[in-house]
């Protein structure tokens with residue numbers, strides 16, 4: 001009898017966490033490694049947020065809380081959606097979970113039955129595919145291309161929807177491509193969705209605050225109010241407030257769905273960490289003044305990496321609108337040989353070659369459902385990014 005359950009055997013461990021872990025292990029062994037694999041901001045959680053957590057500890061806010069979030073945090077989330085997205089919710093429409101990932105998990109496990117399909121545009125964040133499979137649903141890839149800026153078109157969405165479709169998972173700005181949908185692009189998708197009233201929408205807006213230049217962030221329930229009743233608008237404090245380790249994610253949507261998600265939470269994690277919830281209240285209600293300067297810093301880094309990689313023969317790197325990732329193609333390097341005679345047959349071979357020869361950890365695109373690409377997280381210092389680009393360029397030029 002196998003120890004592993006049939007449902008768990010359907011999924012793979014997270015490729016992004018595995019790549020980052022591998023980089024950390026090699027570093028611990030003394031190798032000179034630059035990891036561009038991790039999906040987290042390199043700066044510290046702002047002091048006002050840390051102080052709120054310390055105060056929560058001192059005030060004894062260290063006990064169980066309401067399963068799906070303290071009322072103060074739910075109110076802060078209601079305020080955030082009204083202020084930043086023009087969306088009106090009641091506190092009873094809000095779920096707080098221990099991270100954005102558990103929000104998605106809670107939504108999927110509480111709604112999917114065997115045979116239910118979930119449309120996922122590719123390239124996708126690695127966890128979407130496997131969460132859907134673990135929850136017993138069937139992920140359906142809706143392909144995009146670099147030419148379309150890695151964005152799903154209305155035709156692509158129409159083609160992917162069947163009578164069995166239960167959810168569409170949207171993510172803007174995207175991990176791994178950085179692509180962000182304009183208001184018009186979201187409206188085109190919304191028009192398709194209006195013709196298919198059986199499809200629910202989960203929009204993952206985790207990177208909302210990391211958009212560049214004059215790009216304006218929009219979320220689908222705001223663009224098309226007729227979709228409000230079937231949209232779960234998800235967000236979190238992990239990326240915008242550099243709080244990845246605090247584990248707070250949240251979403252707002254139809255009350256019956258929110259109740260189901262709380263039921264899952266009540267029998268799995270229980271409440272998110274009480275102290276982190278008070279920190280998140282401060283994150284959402286306190287000063288937002290570091291958000292714009294951080295986005296500008298990330299924009300500078302994006303430009304550094306994109307400009308550099310586009311000068312490297314064999315690579316092509318689109319310039320995305322947001323997040324802190326780029327998703328270059330390495331198609332021009334396939335079939336080439338490494339100095340020790342191995343052939344680069346795939347993006348996985350290329351990522352391995354970069355790590356082995358130059359100590360640069362990236363994540364191969366196959367893990368995100370669109371090859372041959374690789375993902376670079378540029379959430380690190382300009383100095384380290386320059387060194388990483390120098391090494392990537394040297395590795396590419398050494399291929400014959």
Ligand SMILES: Cc1ncc(COP(=O)(O)O)c(C=O)c1O
Pocket residue numbers: 039098099100101102125171174175204206236237238244247248249
């Ligand atoms: C698109 C996207 N959604 C959700 C998450 C999960 O966020 P959290 O760390 O809050 O679980 C991530 C984290 O990398 C992400 O990239």
